[in-house]
Amino acid sequence: MGRKEKDSKQIESVRLRILEAAKDLFLKHGFEATSIRKIAAEINLSPTTIYLYYKDKGDIAYTLHKEGFKLLGQQFVVLQHVSSGFERLKAMGKVYLNFAMQNTDFYQLMFIMKEPMDFIAEKATCEWEEGELAFGALQQTVLDCKSEGYFKGLNENNVALNVWALVHGLCSLKLQGHLDHVAGAHLHVAQDSDLLEEAFETFVMMLDKMK
Known part of the structure; x- marks a missing residue:
């Protein structure tokens, strides 16, 4: 597996983890009560990492949609x-x-x-x-x-x-x-x-x- 392909798979894996964690939190606690920090903590990432993928939690909800x-x-x-x-x-x-x-x-x-x-x-x-x-x-x-x-x-x-x-x-x-x-x-x-x-x-x- 080439370096680019490996990096691409890793990026996609993180993206999916973010979406799955956000989906669970949105449905369990509601959109307003869910923050980027809580999503990050759910999957052991820093909030800064989340922002590399999505502008805000509205962007995440839109993507899940x-x-x-x-x-x-x-x-x-x-x-x-x-x-x-x-x-x-x-x-x-x-x-x-x-x-x-x-x-x-x-x-x-x-x-x-x-x-x-x-x-x-x-x-x-x-x-x-x-x-x-x-x-x-x-x-x-x-x-x-x-x-x-x-x-x-x-x-x-x-x-x-x-x-x-x-x-x-x-x-x-x-x-x-x-x-x-x-x-x-x-x-x-x-x-x-x-x-x-x-x-x-x-x-x-x-x-x-x-x-």
């Missing part, structure tokens, strides 16, 4: 071969649900924490390319649904936004415990039932009637 969207985008790309727009829309919903349940740390950084979006708003040079690509895939899928006869008379951008909002709402309620609490206390749903899956399937049936 993008990493999460890259993971989600990779799963959406696999669905491009699904020719039916409506079948692809259902599959995207399933992927989104599974991503939220299996990557709860990234999901909260991407869709619950406001700091990454604050960072983008404050820094005119920052872009949200990964997020735009993910939402763009949803917009195109809704357009394909419209060409199949769905959502007649409705603006495709508004449909895409509402689909995202509802599926996100289900995920958020599930992750925060509200979905299971309401189901057990008021809906008399069996404890072994997958309420998230059932709620999503009901949503799909509602969409299917919009043809």
